[in-house]
Amino acid sequence: MKNNGDVLKLQCLKCGREYPLFPPRHKCAKCGGLLEYVYDYSELRDKLFFEGPLSQWRYRSVFPPINENRVVSLGEGGTPLQHSKRLAEKIGLENLFFKDETRNPTYSFRDRCASVMVSNALDLSYFSVLCASNGNLGASIAAYSSKAGLECHVVVPAEVDEGKLAQMMIYEVDLIRGGWTIEEAIKKAAQVESETGWYQATADLNPLVIEAQKVISYEIYEQGISPDFLVVPVGSGGTIYSVWKGFNELKEMGLIDSVPKMVCVQPEACSPVVAAYNKKPVKVENRVKPRTVVLAVLVSNPVYGEKALLAVEKSGGSAISVSDYEVLKAQRELAVFEGLFVEPASASTIAAVKKLVIQGVINKKEKVVCLLTGSGLKAPHILEELSRRKRLEGFETETGAKEEILKILREEPSYGYLIWKKMGKRITLQAVYQHLNQLGRKGFLTSYSMNGRKYFRITTKGRKALKALEGLKGI
Ligand SMILES: [Zn+2]
Structure with a gap:
């Protein structure tokens, strides 16, 4: 079997100390620096191959070695790179693309990580997988553990997207409560690992995550686009x-x-990396209890904060924060102009692009790729908000129409077709008759026949009701 185990090492980026490749660990025992899989690229170049259809495992020659027979896959990766037309035009860009990670098996990019880590756990003969997550990763690890037949334990903080929690529960995982924030949950997961010896699949605690996610770039490369800008929502900074x-x-x-x-x-409510970028000292700050709709990236003290900053600065990029209002607007625009329903974190990339175009940082000919990390179906508060709005709209037209009919009849008695015309035909004629019937049953109007037509006349009770309604509005 083709194996790249001899061209890479797991190494501390701070002090250079080397560790065995597996099980993956994230921190140097000597200096506390982050560990990373480091390759000899001149050697790797000779061993490089892309094999099979466009998918996560097409790139296994750039992963740490995992037994081919132990690969746990649900068809992750190989996501489309959509060329934006309508939204691009609106923003004023000629080459805007979306890497649509909502198309993964559990509807987020984290399936890439879950596939690699659960495969690794199986390969190393673990029975139990553990992760801390406030959303996408928990759902992914749960699904892949089910597929592999491994026990799954997810440490969940109180701040979690309900839809993602439901997604985890459908796989019947063992849920462990882990504090209020994701940082507290991660600490708890580290503690549980040391007590139980379960496989650690928390994103910030397993360097395989970086390897699994890096192939998003390989896919974009093979999809024929060499972007000038790559726009990514940032929580812990790992992505x-x-x-x-x-x-x-x-x-x-x-x-x-x-x-x-x-x-x-x-x-805006939680942007430690942006703050560090703007002030320039390479230290990521801590902020207490921020509130935002962008829950997926709500990380006050990002483990990969300095690495994220490194990526931005070394590539000559930028760091920018966006408001919840801008995010929700962008979310709507992605749906209405592109047919893509994404979670708020993903929509934040579009909100950022709009600002950067206005600021002149991105010019109209440059190629921009936005990473859409997860589906909007995972954030049910958005769905609830939408359906509540719909119901309210329905309610308002209902009462609004009845009020208008009563007002028309207060002027003079009238018949259905004429009322409908006076209302500007904004509802159907049939609906006008329904309202007339309902108002009649309540005793707000009576009817009589004249010249072969059924006329309606407002009653005293109807006048009083209308007056009360108008009085209410004057409050
Ligand atoms: Zn070290």
């Missing part, structure tokens, strides 16, 4: 760093000439 690593590898191996400028996007 933007992974994508940047992928492009760096492609450059190191001579497959591309330049690495795209990486753009880090964060919600």
Whole structure:
């Protein structure tokens, strides 16, 4: 079997100390630095192959070695790169693309990580997989553990997207409560691992995540686009760093000439990396209890914060924050103009692009790729909001129409067709008759026949009701 185990090592980026490849660990025991899989790219170039259809495992020659027979796959990766037309035009760009990660098996990019980590757990003969997650990763690990027949334990903080929690529960995982924020949940997961010896699949605690996510760049490369900008929603910072690593590898191996400028996007309420970028000292700040609709990237103290900043600065990119209002607007626009229903974190990339075009950072001819990380169906508060709005709209037209009919009849008695015309035909004639019948049953109007037509006349009770309604509005 083709194996790249001899061209890579798991190494501390701070002090250079090397560790065995597996089981994956994230922190140097000596200096506390982050560990990463490091390749000898001149060697890797000779061993590089892309094999099979466009999917996560097409790129297994750039992964740490995993037994081919132990691969747990639900068809992750190989997601489309959509060329935007209508939204691009609206924003004023000629080359806007969406890497649509909502098309993964559990509707987020985290399936890439779950596939690689659960395969690795199986390969190393673990029975139990553990992760801390406030959403997408938990759902992914749960699904892939089910597929592999492994026990799954997810440490969930109180701040979790309900839809993603429901997604985890459908796989009957063992849910462990882990504090209020994702940081507290991660600490808990580390503690549980040391007590139980379960396989650690928390994104920030397993460097395989970086390897799994970096192939998003390989796919974009093979999809024939060399972006000038790559726009990524940033929580812990791991995702933007992974994508940047992928492009760096492609450059190191001579497959591309330049690495795209990486753009880090964060919600205004929680944007430690953006703050660090703007003030320049390379230290990521801590902020207490921020509130935002962009739950998926709500990380106050990002483990990969410095790495995210490195990706932005080395690539000559940018870091920008966007408001919840801008995010929800962009979410709507992606749906209405492109047919894509994404979660708020994903929509934040479009909100950022709009700002950067206005600021002149991105010019109209440049190629921009936005990473759409997860589906809008995972954030049910958005769905609830939409259906509530719909119901309210229905209610308002109902009462509005009845009020208008009573007003028309207060002027003079009239018949159905004429009332409908006076209302500007904004509802159907049939609906006008329904309202007339209902108002009649309540005793607000009576009817009589004249010249072969049925006329309606407002009653005293109807006048009083109308007056009360108008009085209410004057409050
Ligand atoms: Zn070290």
